[in-house]
Amino acid sequence: MMPFDPSAARAAFPALSRDLVFMDNAGGSQCLGAVADAVRAYMLERNVQLGASYSVSVEASAHVLAGRRAIARLVGVADDRQVVIGPSTTQLLSNLALALAPGLAPGDQIVVTNADHEANIGAFRRLESRGVAVREWKLDLESRTLRLDQLEPILGPRTRLVCMTHCSNVLGTIHDVRAVARRVHAAGARLLVDGVAFAPHRQVDFAALGVDYYVFSLYKVYGPHLAALVAPLGHLEELANINHEFLATEVPYKLQPGNVCYELTASLPALEAYLCALGGGALDVAWAAIARHEAALAERLLCFLRARSDLTLIGDSSSDSDRRVPTLSFAPHARSPEAVVRAVDALGIGIRHGDFYSRRLIRALGLGDRGGVVRVSMVHYNTLEEVDRVIAALEQAL
Ligand SMILES: Cc1ncc(COP(=O)(O)O)c(C=O)c1O
Known part of the structure; x- marks a missing residue:
């Protein structure tokens, strides 16, 4: 088992040299510093239009393609055309809804949840105006998860698509999307998974998950402000073209109107290289080490939160890395989430309050009128010492 040294990881992030707990x-x-360096190098050395025959354009095209290939390797897909790059998950999901729409008939059904970030709800709810019926798969309030047995009565012969989160950005609980995919496929439908809150923490093995569309934001996975949508090539080929009419057969270009941001996409190999190096050359080793370290971070903070009677922990109280990521939320009893966070701000700690655009979830939990939750969201470069600082700050602030 590879020991994890957060100080080595931290050295790769120039921003972490500041005295602020992120x-x-x-x-x-x-x-990553290497990502920022790659953006700069691209802009200063090869900032030309792609696709021309002169040397710098050939080089620039190769660098942008290398970015997409890096993401394909990160999620374990063999063909880089299975990766659509976009500016954000919200934009990619809106584009996907737009590209799915011509293939849907009035009366077809789409299932969305009330546990997702709005990005994975609104884009598909908007299809109602085209006659698509939208059904809601509700969070089970007792387990605070999306339960497969509660999806069952919602699935029907006209269900075409189910949209769900791999892991809520508020609760941090990991859903068994593999099991959901099997059930959804048996019903003749497809499964779209928002992996934004999962991908910074665990390895995404697209084929093993067995889902149809998987989307996540690279700016939450230590990279630039971009996002990626992954799907089997056939699924992307059958989507409507949302780019210029003469690009109809070009995948993924037909789903990237305006094309990708070149300099940001060209920086993505640096992200892959970082994760590989963390695992001594093996991505799965890196992710396993990250999971172990994150579980230790979560356990330290959960120990504190579980022992307090003046707050309600929202989400799984276990630190088991198979069950949750270290995104921990709680509702303070005596003060508002905002008051707690502002008190903590003053101590050089960056945490956050609110609904995080998972507004339907926060309402379902009965926290809409109370300012949502306080969220402490950690990743592998955080340390146990930082968690202790947060605990000391919360002791004062609660
Ligand atoms: C779970 C989840 N899904 C989707 C999004 C939207 O991502 P983006 O900012 O890339 O549009 C977020 C952003 O916070 C998120 O946390």
């Missing part, structure tokens, strides 16, 4: 990582992680 624990709003579910909002956005810090960016």
